[in-house]
Amino acid sequence: MAVNSRLSGLKDLSISERRARVADSTAVEPTSLEVLDPEHGLTIEQADHMVENAVGVIGIPLGVATNFTINGRDYLVPMATEEPSVIAAASNAARIARGTGGFATSTTEPLMRAQIQVVDVADPRAARLRLLEARDELIALANEQDPQLVRFGGGARDVAVHVVDAPAGTYVVLHLIVDVRDAMGANAVNTMAEAVAARIGEVAQGRSLLRILSNKADLRLCRARAVFDADALGGAEVVDDIVHAAALAEADPYRAATHNKGIMNGITAVVLATGNDTRAVEAGAHSHAVGPDGRYTSLSHFEKDADGNLVGALELPMAVGLVGGATKVHPVARAAVALLGVATARELGEVITAVGLAQNLAAVRALATEGIQRGHMSLHARNVAVTAGATSEELPLVVARLTADRAVSGDHAAKILAEVRAGRRENAR
Ligand SMILES: CC(C)(COP(=O)([O-])OP(=O)([O-])OC[C@H]1O[C@@H](n2cnc3c(N)ncnc32)[C@H](O)[C@@H]1OP(=O)([O-])[O-])[C@@H](O)C(=O)NCCC(=O)NCCSC(=O)C[C@@](C)(O)CC(=O)[O-]
Numbered sequence: 001m002a003v004n005s006r007l008s009g010l011k012d013l014s015i016s017e018r019r020a021r022v023a024d025s026t027a028v029e030p031t032s033l034e035v036l037d038p039e040h041g042l043t044i045e046q047a048d049h050m051v052e053n054a055v056g057v058i059g060i061p062l063g064v065a066t067n068f069t070i071n072g073r074d075y076l077v078p079m080a081t082e083e084p085s086v087i088a089a090a091s092n093a094a095r096i097a098r099g100t101g102g103f104a105t106s107t108t109e110p111l112m113r114a115q116i117q118v119v120d121v122a123d124p125r126a127a128r129l130r131l132l133e134a135r136d137e138l139i140a141l142a143n144e145q146d147p148q149l150v151r152f153g154g155g156a157r158d159v160a161v162h163v164v165d166a167p168a169g170t171y172v173v174l175h176l177i178v179d180v181r182d183a184m185g186a187n188a189v190n191t192m193a194e195a196v197a198a199r200i201g202e203v204a205q206g207r208s209l210l211r212i213l214s215n216k217a218d219l220r221l222c223r224a225r226a227v228f229d230a231d232a233l234g235g236a237e238v239v240d241d242i243v244h245a246a247a248l249a250e251a252d253p254y255r256a257a258t259h260n261k262g263i264m265n266g267i268t269a270v271v272l273a274t275g276n277d278t279r280a281v282e283a284g285a286h287s288h289a290v291g292p293d294g295r296y297t298s299l300s301h302f303e304k305d306a307d308g309n310l311v312g313a314l315e316l317p318m319a320v321g322l323v324g325g326a327t328k329v330h331p332v333a334r335a336a337v338a339l340l341g342v343a344t345a346r347e348l349g350e351v352i353t354a355v356g357l358a359q360n361l362a363a364v365r366a367l368a369t370e371g372i373q374r375g376h377m378s379l380h381a382r383n384v385a386v387t388a389g390a391t392s393e394e395l396p397l398v399v400a401r402l403t404a405d406r407a408v409s410g411d412h413a414a415k416i417l418a419e420v421r422a423g424r425r426e427n428a429r
C-alpha cells in the first residue's frame with residue numbers, strides 16, 4: 001500500500017488517535033504499534049541481554065515526522081529525541097519541500113573500512129607494495145571469516161595501504177574495504193580485520209597492532225538534495241539570507257559546529273529510533289565535515305537556483321544497518337523500522353539523510369527570519385511548565401501564557417502557575 005505522509009493536524013490528535021492515523025496511512029497493523037507503550041517496550045530482561053550491569057531502561061520520546069516525499073515515495077519517519085521542536089521542524093521543512101517534489105537521494109555502495117596498523121617496519125614504503133601484491137590472498141582470507149555476508153552479496157572487496165608518519169613512529173596501515181550490505185558492519189569488519197592481521201604483519205615484516213573499523217566511512221556516502229520554493233520560504237530575501245547563513249557555516253567553524261548540530265538533530269533521532277549506533281554516525285559525520293585543507297566546515301550547502309528558489313544539498317557517511325546491532329533486538333526499533341517501511345540499509349540511510357537536510361533547512365530558515373526562540377521555545381514551554389509543577393490539567397493554560405508573554409522561563413512559569421491556582425481557589429469560593 002502507498003504511504004501518505006501528508007498528515008495535517010496530527011499534532012492536534014490524542015496519542016491513540018495519532019497511532020490509528022499513522023497505521024491507517026502506512027502498511028503497519030495498528031496492534032504492532034502497541035509496543036510503543038512504555039509498559040510494552042523494552043523489558044528489563046531484554047535490556048539485561050543488551051548491556052552490562054543493567055539496572056533499568058530509560059524512555060526517550062518517539063514521534064513521527066510527517067510530509068516526507070523521497071524519490072517520489074512518501075515516508076512517515078520515526079524520530080527518537082528528547083528535544084522539543086525537532087520533529088515539528090523536520091515536518092515543517094518536509095512540507096515545504098513536498099511542494100517542489102520532495103527530496104532526491106542517492107548513495108554509494110555500502111563499503112566500510114577496517115584499519116590494521118603494523119608497527120616496527122624497517123621499510124614502510126616497500127612494505128606497502130608487498131601488501132598490495134598480496135591483495136587477492138588477503139581478500140580471500142578475510143572472506144573466509146563471513147561466508148554468510150558473502151552469500152548475501154557482500155564481503156571484502158579491496159585493500160588500500162597508507163604509510164602514516166606519527167610522533168611515535170612510522171606505521172603501515174592497511175585498509176580492508178568490505179561491502180557490508182544491510183549491516184552497519186562493525187562486527188563483521190572487525191572479525192575480518194582480526195583474522196587477517198597476523199598475515200598482514202608477516203607480509204609487512206612488522207608487528208600488527210590495532211585491528212578495528214574506521215568510523216570515517218567515506219566510501220559509504222549518502223546524499224540528499226531538495227528545492228525549496230522561495231515564496232513558501234517567505235520570499236526572495238529569505239532565500240538570500242539562508243544562503244548567507246549557510247555561507248557563514250562554510251567559512252566559520254564556530255558556526256559550522258552549530259549548523260551541523262542542527263543537521264544531527266534529525267539524523268541522530270532516526271538513527272536512535274531504528275536501533276542504530278548514534279556514535280558511529282556522528283563520528284562519521286563530523287570527520288566528513290573536515291575538508292582536505294583540515295578545516296571543520298558545514299556538511300550541507302545552500303544556493304539559489306536559476307528560478308530564485310533555494311536548493312539544499314547534504315552529503316555524509318551513513319553507517320546504518322537493518323540487521324545486527326540493536327535493530328533486530330529492540331522491540332521499539334523493530335516497530336520503527338516497520339513503520340518506516342524501508343527494505344535495505346541503503347534506503348534507510350537515504351531517508352536519514354533527507355531528514356538531516358530538512359532539519360537543517362528548518363533551523364536555518366528560523367534563524368534567518370524570526371529567530372529560533374519563537375518556534376522552539378513555544379514547544380519547549382511544555383517542559384518548562386511541567387518542571388514548574390503544572391499538572392496535565394494546568395499545562396495548556398500555563399503554556400499558553402508562557403508563549404503569549406514571550407518569556408519561557410522557570411520563574412515565570414512558577415508565577416503563572418501560582419496565579420492559575422489562586423484563580424481556581426477564588427472560583428471555587
Ligand atoms: C517549530 C516550527 C515548526 C513552528 O513553525 P510554524 O510556522 O509556527 O508552524 P505552523 O503551525 O505554521 O506549522 C507548519 C508545519 O510545521 C509542522 N508543525 C508545526 N508545529 C508542530 C507541532 N507542534 N507538532 C508537529 N508538527 C508541527 C507541521 O508539519 C505543520 O504543518 P501541518 O502538517 O500542520 O500542515 C518552526 O518554527 C521551525 O521549524 N523552527 C525550527 C526549530 C528547530 O530547528 N528546532 C531544533 C532545536 S534548536 C537547535 O538545536 C538547532 C539550531 C537551531 O541551533 C541549529 C542551527 O543553529 O542551525
Ligand SMILES: NC(=O)C1=CN([C@@H]2O[C@H](COP(=O)(O)OP(=O)(O)OC[C@H]3O[C@@H](n4cnc5c(N)ncnc54)[C@H](OP(=O)(O)O)[C@@H]3O)[C@@H](O)[C@H]2O)C=CC1
Nearest residue numbers: 148149152180181182183184185186187188277280324325
Ligand atoms: N567503531 C564502531 O562503530 C563499532 C561499533 N560496533 C557495534 O557493531 C554493531 C554493528 O555491527 P554489525 O556487523 O552490523 O552487526 P552484526 O555482526 O550483528 O551483523 C552483521 C552480520 O549479519 C549477517 N547478515 C544477515 N543478513 C545480512 C545482510 N542482508 N547484509 C549484511 N549482513 C547480513 C552477516 O553474517 P552472520 O549472520 O554470519 O553474522 C553479517 O556479518 C553495532 O551494535 C555497533 O554499535 C562494534 C564495534 C565498534
